[in-house]
Amino acid sequence: MGIRDAAFEVAEYRSRLAQVRAAMDTAGLTSLLITDPSNMCWLTGYDGWSFYVHQGVVVTHDADPLWWGRMQDVAGALRTAWMAPDRAVGYGEHYIQTPDRHPMEDLVPHLSGRIGVELDNYYYSAKAHAVLDHAGLDLVDATGLVNWCRAVKSDAEIAFMRSAARISEAVVDGMAERIEPGVPKNEVVADAFRDAIRGVDGAWGDYPAIVPLVPSGADAAAPHLTWDGRPFERGEATTIEIAGCYRRYHVPLCRSVFLGEPPDEMKRAEGALIEGLEAGLDAARAGNHTRDVAAALNRALNKVGIERTARCGYPIGLSYPPDWGERTMSLRAEDETILQPNMTFHFMPGLWMDGWGLAITESIRITENGSAECFCDRPRAMIVKP
Amino acid sequence: MGIRDAAFEVAEYRSRLAQVRAAMDTAGLTSLLITDPSNMCWLTGYDGWSFYVHQGVVVTHDADPLWWGRMQDVAGALRTAWMAPDRAVGYGEHYIQTPDRHPMEDLVPHLSGRIGVELDNYYYSAKAHAVLDHAGLDLVDATGLVNWCRAVKSDAEIAFMRSAARISEAVVDGMAERIEPGVPKNEVVADAFRDAIRGVDGAWGDYPAIVPLVPSGADAAAPHLTWDGRPFERGEATTIEIAGCYRRYHVPLCRSVFLGEPPDEMKRAEGALIEGLEAGLDAARAGNHTRDVAAALNRALNKVGIERTARCGYPIGLSYPPDWGERTMSLRAEDETILQPNMTFHFMPGLWMDGWGLAITESIRITENGSAECFCDRPRAMIVKP
Numbered sequence: 001m002g003i004r005d006a007a008f009e010v011a012e013y014r015s016r017l018a019q020v021r022a023a024m025d026t027a028g029l030t031s032l033l034i035t036d037p038s039n040m041c042w043l044t045g046y047d048g049w050s051f052y053v054h055q056g057v058v059v060t061h062d063a064d065p066l067w068w069g070r071m072q073d074v075a076g077a078l079r080t081a082w083m084a085p086d087r088a089v090g091y092g093e094h095y096i097q098t099p100d101r102h103p104m105e106d107l108v109p110h111l112s113g114r115i116g117v118e119l120d121n122y123y124y125s126a127k128a129h130a131v132l133d134h135a136g137l138d139l140v141d142a143t144g145l146v147n148w149c150r151a152v153k154s155d156a157e158i159a160f161m162r163s164a165a166r167i168s169e170a171v172v173d174g175m176a177e178r179i180e181p182g183v184p185k186n187e188v189v190a191d192a193f194r195d196a197i198r199g200v201d202g203a204w205g206d207y208p209a210i211v212p213l214v215p216s217g218a219d220a221a222a223p224h225l226t227w228d229g230r231p232f233e234r235g236e237a238t239t240i241e242i243a244g245c246y247r248r249y250h251v252p253l254c255r256s257v258f259l260g261e262p263p264d265e266m267k268r269a270e271g272a273l274i275e276g277l278e279a280g281l282d283a284a285r286a287g288n289h290t291r292d293v294a295a296a297l298n299r300a301l302n303k304v305g306i307e308r309t310a311r312c313g314y315p316i317g318l319s320y321p322p323d324w325g326e327r328t329m330s331l332r333a334e335d336e337t338i339l340q341p342n343m344t345f346h347f348m349p350g351l352w353m354d355g356w357g358l359a360i361t362e363s364i365r366i367t368e369n370g371s372a373e374c375f376c377d378r379p380r381a382m383i384v385k386p
Numbered sequence: 387m388g389i390r391d392a393a394f395e396v397a398e399y400r401s402r403l404a405q406v407r408a409a410m411d412t413a414g415l416t417s418l419l420i421t422d423p424s425n426m427c428w429l430t431g432y433d434g435w436s437f438y439v440h441q442g443v444v445v446t447h448d449a450d451p452l453w454w455g456r457m458q459d460v461a462g463a464l465r466t467a468w469m470a471p472d473r474a475v476g477y478g479e480h481y482i483q484t485p486d487r488h489p490m491e492d493l494v495p496h497l498s499g500r501i502g503v504e505l506d507n508y509y510y511s512a513k514a515h516a517v518l519d520h521a522g523l524d525l526v527d528a529t530g531l532v533n534w535c536r537a538v539k540s541d542a543e544i545a546f547m548r549s550a551a552r553i554s555e556a557v558v559d560g561m562a563e564r565i566e567p568g569v570p571k572n573e574v575v576a577d578a579f580r581d582a583i584r585g586v587d588g589a590w591g592d593y594p595a596i597v598p599l600v601p602s603g604a605d606a607a608a609p610h611l612t613w614d615g616r617p618f619e620r621g622e623a624t625t626i627e628i629a630g631c632y633r634r635y636h637v638p639l640c641r642s643v644f645l646g647e648p649p650d651e652m653k654r655a656e657g658a659l660i661e662g663l664e665a666g667l668d669a670a671r672a673g674n675h676t677r678d679v680a681a682a683l684n685r686a687l688n689k690v691g692i693e694r695t696a697r698c699g700y701p702i703g704l705s706y707p708p709d710w711g712e713r714t715m716s717l718r719a720e721d722e723t724i725l726q727p728n729m730t731f732h733f734m735p736g737l738w739m740d741g742w743g744l745a746i747t748e749s750i751r752i753t754e755n756g757s758a759e760c761f762c763d764r765p766r767a768m769i770v771k772p
Contacts, residue, residue, distance in 0.1 A: 005614065048610040049596055052508075052709035072696055072738055075608035093696045094720065097713045099530065102506070119513040120488070122438075126515030127506035127529065143513065144485065186590035190583035197576035204572035204615025207597045210435055222461035224434040228391065229590025310458055310479045321707045323438035327483045334480065352458055 006045055007247050008156055010082050016043055019149045020059055024142075030113025032059040032142055033132075035124040037320040039146035040067075041248060044083060048076040051123055051320060053096060054103040058110055063087075068107055070096065104131035116142025122322060147328045151315055153342045158365065160249040161317070161344060163203035165363065165375035167244025168253040171195045172376075175214075175242070176383045179257045181234045185214060185227045196244060206245040209319040213241040220256075220357030223350060235260045237382070239350070239359045243316075243324050250316050250324040251375045252346040254359035257383045268304050269351055269358055270382050276300030277362060277380060280312070280331075280347055284364055284372035290335040297349050298333075311335075312349040316363060341368045344375075358382065392431055393633050394542055396468050402429055405535045406445055410528075416499025418445040418528055419518075421510040423706040425532035426453075427634060430469060434462035437509055437706060439482060440489040444496055449473075454493055456482065490517035502528025508708060533714045536703055539728045543703060544751065546635040547730060549589035551749065551761035553630025554639040557581045558762075561600075561628070562769045565643045567620045571600060571613045582630060592631040595705040599627040606642075606743030609736060621646045623768070625736070625745045629702075629710050636702050636710040637761045638732040640745035643769045654690050655737055655744055656768050662686030663748060663766060666698070666717075666733055670750055670758035676721040683735050684719075697721075698735040702749060727754045730761075744768065 020043060024032055034040055037051040044057055044065050055069030064087050067077040071090030078085055091106035111132070118124050119141040133139055153161070174195045178188045192212050199205035215225040217236035232238060236259060243252040258266070279296035294312050301308055313331030316324060324346075329337040331345060343366040350359040360380055364372040406429060410418055420426055423437040430443055430451050441455030450473050453463040457476030464471055477492035490513075497518070504510050505527040518525055539547070560581045564574045578598050585591035601611040603622035618624060622645060629638040644652070665682035680698050687694055699717030702710060710732075715723040717731060729752045736745040746766055750758040 005616070047612070048608065049599060049612055049708070050610040052596070052711075072609055075738065076611050079605060079608055079611065093718075096697060097700070097711070097716060098720075117512070119516070120511045122508045122511065124512055125506045125508065126503070126510055126512050127527070129512030129515075130505070141513070184590065186583050186585060190580045190591065193579035193583055194576045197572050197579055199572060199615070202615070204570065204613075205576065207612065210438070211593045213435060219465060222434065222465055223458055224436040225462050225465065226433070226435055226593065227590075229585070229588070230391070311482060314483070322435070325438075325483070330483060332479075334484075352461065 006082060008045070012154060012156060013043065013045060013082050016149065017065065020146055021061055023145050023149055024059065024116065027116060027142060027145060028114060029116040029140070029142060030060065031111060032116040032145065033111065034059065034146055035118050036121050036146070037123060038318050042150055042318050043146065044081040046077055046081045047248065048073060048080065050076060054128060056107065066110060068110060102127060102131045104128045108132065108135045108137065111137055114138050114140060116140055116145060119143050144328055147326050150317055150326055151328055151343055152340050153317060153344055157249060157317060158342060160246050161251050161375060163246040164244040164249050164251040166200040166203060167196055167205050167246060168242065168251045169376050169378055170200050171242050171244060172240055172253050172255055172378065175240050176255065176257050179232050179238055179259065181259055182231045184229050184231050186229045189214060189227045192242060199246070203246050206247055208243045208245040208250060209321045209324040210243065213239070215239055215357065218355050221352050221355060223352055223357070232259060237262065237266065237356055237358060239357050241359060248318045248320070250319050251363045252316060252324060252361065253363060253376050254348065254350065254361040255383055256358045256360065257385065259385050261386060262382065262384060266356060266358060269306060272300050272304040272306060273349060273351065273358065273360055274380055276349060277347065277360065281362065281364065282371045284339060284347070284366060285370065286339050286341050286366050286368065288339050290329050290331050290337045290339065291333050293331045293347065294333050306351065308349065308351070313345045313347040316344050316346045339366045341366055392468065394431070398540060398542060399429065399431060399468050402535065403451065406532055407447055409531050409535055410445065410502065413502060413528060413531060414500060415502040415526070415528060416446065417497060418502040418531065419497060420445065420532055421504050422507050422532070423509065424704050428536055428704050429532065430467040432463055432467045433634065434459060434466065436462060440514060442493065452496060454496060488513060488517045490514045494518065494521045494523065497523055500524050500526060502526055502531060505529045530714055533712050536712055537701055537714055537729055538726050539703060539730055543635060544728060546632050547637050547703070547761060549632040550630040550635050550637040552586040552589060553582055553591050553632060554628065554637045555762050555764055556586050557628045557630060558626055558639050558641055558764065561626050562641065562643050565618050565624055565645065567645055568617045570615050570617050572615045575600060575613045578628060589632050592633055594629045594631040594636060595707045595710040596629065599625070601625055601743065604741050607738050607741060609738055609743070618645060623648065623652065623742055623744060625743050627745060634704045634706070636705050637749045638702060638710060638734070638747065639749060639762050640734065640736065640747040641769055642744045642746065643771065645771050647772060648768065648770060652742060652744060655692060658686050658690040658692060659735060659737065659744065659746055660766055662735060663733065663746065667748065667750065668757045670725060670733070670752060671756065672725050672727050672752050672754065674725050676715050676717050676723045676725065677719050679717045679733065680719050692737065694735065694737070699731045699733040702730050702732050725752045727752055
């Protein structure tokens with residue numbers, strides 16, 4: 001397979017496979033069914049928008065991974081995955097979106113032994129599990145097993161993220177420049193998409209796993225609103241949350257843009273947020289814990305009376321919709337993961353206050369020595385356009 | 387709630403609620419847990435990119451729908467849903483993406499009686515179901531219950547789709563114009579995104595539930611490949627599959643663009659495909675069956691020796707990633723749904739052949755009398771650029 005330009009060397013995929021098999025050993029698994037498209041791509045290279053139907057990759061200890069999916073998508077597997085062509089099998093079209101039968105019935109003969117499944121995943125439905133369970137298979141929860149293998153990035157992955165970071169900077173720069181009173185929001189988002197997909201310096205832009213989130217004014221208290229056609233208004237802050245994406249690797253970046261003169265309350269919050277970010281970056285060192293980053297941030301915020309309960313970051317890298325996080329550890333008080341070099345996070349201490357929001361964030365790499373490295377190089381401040 | 391510009395009148399949401407309650411009665415359900423973001427939005431107006439965490443809407447017979455989700459997204463529910471503010475409840479941040487506890491534990495007290503769940507849905511994981519089941523709730527499969535209620539569109543929904551269709555036309559026109567030998571594919575996609583989000587004549591563009599699919603040459607045999615930075619080449623066909631989207635309502639449209647002189651094999655297939663489309667449009671009448679459309683298409687394709695096994699269409703309307711189809715009926719031989727006025731479909735007879743692909747499609751509305759109405763007004767032919 002792999003007729004198209006492969007993202008990584010086969011040796012890198014084989015080393016990932018060895019890592020997954022070691023984790024399977026630890027968990028006592030004979031085989032592993034992966035349905036998370038990010039995990040499928042990380043392990044096999046498979047890249048296509050086919051995750052709206054049931055599909056998966058089966059990992060065992062004695063054969064290369066098996067790609068399994070809809071018959072018409074085998075062609076995509078043959079063109080993007082590194083395994084030999086006989087390691088891709090398809091199920092018939094009569095299984096597609098019908099209550100009479102379920103695609104998982106076709107997968108049963110390919111599974112045996114003690115089988116790990118990604119029990120808490122968008123792309124592993126309760127029905128899919130019920131069908132496999134009904135067939136008498138021995139299924140155990142392996143949610144996050146592959147996600148955890150992805151936590152420490154290879155140098156090749158870091159290089160992809162550096163390309164993504166250039167795209168993130170270009171997108172935020174463009175949006176900050178174009179946000180003006182009276183300009184319809186969708187027009188700014190349209191240009192942001194264009195910048196994101198055109199890419200930067202030969203790094204073509206891939207689609208991010210989340211669309212730009214650009215709430216303004218009181219809406220910015222709601223972190224996951226997208227956009228509409230209404231114009232930006234003077235006196236309002238707009239939160240920009242975007243990610244550049246290169247070959248499925250993401251580097252998120254947020255900045256708030258204020259049109260006019262920000263109120264004192266927001267300026268005080270900005271000062272504490274910047275201090276907290278700096279303290280957090282300093283705490284984000286190999287050997288420290290994820291919770292140390294959250295603690296450093298919160299100390300600064302507490303000084304101005306801001307009690308922040310949400311986590312302040314999550315691991316990032318290869319992703320498909322609907323999330324660009326890796327869903328393993330988090331930067332928060334109760335998380336005790338030890339930081340390692342080449343772990344990568346979106347350090348995201350967004351403030352969603354009563355009637356306004358503020359976000360200044362950094363995507364970071366844990367370094368071998370010293371404080372975290374920021375992927376993007378942009379001023380750590382609210383963007384004020386008077 | 388509903389501080390932002392509501393998409394529909396409250397009366398329309400109430401009429402949808404009545405429809406869902408009637409379907410619940412038929413199914414013997416006391417309550418219904420909806421986790422499909424399309425169903426959530428259709429019933430409540432809720433619109434945010436928060437479906438990467440667990441959330442849902444609970445429908446009962448005696449109170450307005452209850453929006454339930456992450457605490458920080460309550461603000462988004464308050465701004466976009468029509469119900470009173472006390473009908474939105476949030477769970478704490480400590481439930482987010484941790485193996486120690488699961489958000490569904492927080493939902494249990496809000497559920498009672500015989501509860502329908504969307505068992506085969508992207509956003510209802512096997513784990514979510516296991517948590518509710520473990521709590522001793524009486525859960526039954528209600529996959530598709532709300533989706534079926536969405537099948538026949540209101541006039542207001544059709545109006546949104548007409549706006550989306552104008553966007554679809556603009557996107558395909560732009561891509562067809564810009565696809566030229568030597569132009570990197572991502573640049574054409576970048577401009578397509580820009581056109582899609584800018585919108586047309588005051589209809590601002592919303593994000594489509596699937597990104598543009600633009601495979602070229604031999605890759606076009608694989609329907610779900612997205613794009614990369616390589617240039618278009620003379621002598622190749624590129625399949626454009628896109629959808630314009632207005633306020634979450636989609637109108638997909640596909641055309642193939644050939645750079646150079648298409649081979650005879652492709653021209654023969656094109657002729658049969660156009661004949662099949664016309665026959666299918668004529669068969670797509672209220673009172674006929676979904677299978678009649680597939681049969682009409684296949685008769686024309688069989689004449690030139692093309693045996694097409696995939697379904698040739700699916701219902702469309704309001705959607706969130708990862709699919710712009712409604713996942714109820716399909717246009718295919720074994721589907722016996724009776725067509726009704728204001729049902730809407732993407733009539734999508736894509737050909738994925740050995741070494742090339744061809745797609746000419748129409749999004750259609752079943753009319754009160756006569757053959758189907760096409761949402762878009764574009765020549766039904768391969769676009770050849772010599």
